[in-house]
Amino acid sequence: MSAEIAAPRSQRIDPKYNRANTSRGSFEMVAWLFMRLSGVALVVLIFGHLFTNLMVGGGVKAIDFGFVAGKWADPVWMFWDLAMLWLAMLHGTNGVRTIINDYAEKPATRVWLKGILYVATIVIIILGTLVIFTFDPCIAGNTIPACK
Amino acid sequence: MSTELPEPASKIELKPGVGGGGEIPQFNITLRVRRYLPETTADAYWEDFELTMYGTDRVLDALHKVKWDIDGSLSFRRSCAHGICGSDAMRINGRNRLACKTLLKDLDHSKPITVEAIKGLPLEKDLIVDMEPFFQSYREVMPFLVNKGHEPSAERYQSAEEHAKFEDTTKCILCAACTSSCPVFWTDGQYFGPAAIVNAHRFIFDSRDDAGDMRLEILNDKEGVWRCRTTFNCSEACPRGIQVTKAIAEVKQAILSRSI
Numbered sequence: 410m411s412a413e414i415a416a417p418r419s420q421r422i423d424p425k426y427n428r429a430n431t432s433r434g435s436f437e438m439v440a441w442l443f444m445r446l447s448g449v450a451l452v453v454l455i456f457g458h459l460f461t462n463l464m465v466g467g468g469v470k471a472i473d474f475g476f477v478a479g480k481w482a483d484p485v486w487m488f489w490d491l492a493m494l495w496l497a498m499l500h501g502t503n504g505v506r507t508i509i510n511d512y513a514e515k516p517a518t519r520v521w522l523k524g525i526l527y528v529a530t531i532v533i534i535i536l537g538t539l540v541i542f543t544f545d546p547c548i549a550g551n552t553i554p555a556c557k
Numbered sequence: 558m559s560t561e562l563p564e565p566a567s568k569i570e571l572k573p574g575v576g577g578g579g580e581i582p583q584f585n586i587t588l589r590v591r592r593y594l595p596e597t598t599a600d601a602y603w604e605d606f607e608l609t610m611y612g613t614d615r616v617l618d619a620l621h622k623v624k625w626d627i628d629g630s631l632s633f634r635r636s637c638a639h640g641i642c643g644s645d646a647m648r649i650n651g652r653n654r655l656a657c658k659t660l661l662k663d664l665d666h667s668k669p670i671t672v673e674a675i676k677g678l679p680l681e682k683d684l685i686v687d688m689e690p691f692f693q694s695y696r697e698v699m700p701f702l703v704n705k706g707h708e709p710s711a712e713r714y715q716s717a718e719e720h721a722k723f724e725d726t727t728k729c730i731l732c733a734a735c736t737s738s739c740p741v742f743w744t745d746g747q748y749f750g751p752a753a754i755v756n757a758h759r760f761i762f763d764s765r766d767d768a769g770d771m772r773l774e775i776l777n778d779k780e781g782v783w784r785c786r787t788t789f790n791c792s793e794a795c796p797r798g799i800q801v802t803k804a805i806a807e808v809k810q811a812i813l814s815r816s817i
Contacts, residue, residue, distance in 0.1 A: 435777055435816055436779075437777070437778075437779055437781070437783035438777055438812060438813065438816060440783070441783045441809070510745070510784075511740075511741060511744055511745065511786070512744060
């Protein structure tokens with residue numbers, strides 16, 4: 410018989426106020442604010458990216474290795490892409506973090522899912538940053554004028 | 558002195574069917590109640606009741622009819638039955654409403670009218686849930702006036718503009734319709750929930766109160782206002798028409814502007 414009813418927040422059921430736990434800081438507030446600000450920044454960054462890649466010049470058909478190499482020769486585009494990578498990754502990671510917090514019911518599931526999420530985020534951010542800064546257009550067989 | 562009084566001049570003879578005093582419309586409904594009897598059955602189940610009700614009846618009247626005439630074991634909470642005490646919040650046709658404020662004539666009679674307990678709180682019996690977790694977070698936001706100044710000899714003055722800031726949130730009757738409609742609360746029982754935030758809002762924005770900072774600090778918790786995903790379920794569920802999501806947003810902004 411399942412007449413036994415589990416209290417949903419047994420850690421907090423207590424007749425006293427549990428107000429002392431204020432030392433945890435304002436991480437959730439900062440995360441909330443970051444979502445709004447990075448969202449606005451990403452709208453500008455992503456649509457700027459799409460416009461220069463797809464609308465200006467030769468359009469989508471002109472995108473090739475040389476096009477990307479040409480863009481990353483310019484520090485403005487390096488930092489544009491870097492900002493886009495970091496903001497998009499952190500914005501997306503925080504979004505998935507809140508989804509995990511909302512939907513994962515067991516603490517162990519939460520820890521595991523968030524662990525996988527954070528590892529994936531760190532790997533992608535480091536890899537992407539390395540690609541942007543260590544990019545060398547002069548690979549074997551490249552015939553663009555700058556490599557001659 | 559004569560005991561014979563003359564007929565009052567205002568009395569007018571009406572023909573039958575004239576003047577709006579006609580017969581109240583009658584209809585048949587199927588009331589589908591989510592039953593849970595922990596003493597006899599392990600799981601909750603749906604039970605249908607065929608009832609003949611009137612156009613002036615509410616869902617609460619249908620429940621009364623079942624309890625009083627058909628099955629006395631049906632359990633539900635109700636006190637005033639007039640939308641003020643907040644006892645009979647339940648899920649009617651999938652939406653949180655007060656049974657005493659939902660007229661049967663406004664619902665679709667072609668399908669069974671489903672009635673179940675509010676979600677997210679431990680079910681005790683039939684439509685009764687354990688409200689303790691709900692009131693625990695209510696108590697945590699300190700829903701009372703805290704004033705550090707001297708006790709005034711008369712009332713504490715407040716302008717109409719100052720009152721307007723929190724007027725909406727004073728209407729809360731603590732029925733838990735908002736908190737138990739919140740999908741975040743369903744999966745995370747630690748979340749303070751809309752009702753606690755509404756009642757914190759009522760004092761945070763009260764010019765006579767001095768503990769606003771303390772309440773904002775409490776709601777800046779991991780399980781506080783930042784858990785809100787603005788799905789607006791709470792605003793839709795509130796039987797008093799409180800703009801709950803707006804109140805939560807105002808508390809978020811107050812915490813932000815206080816921290817920055």
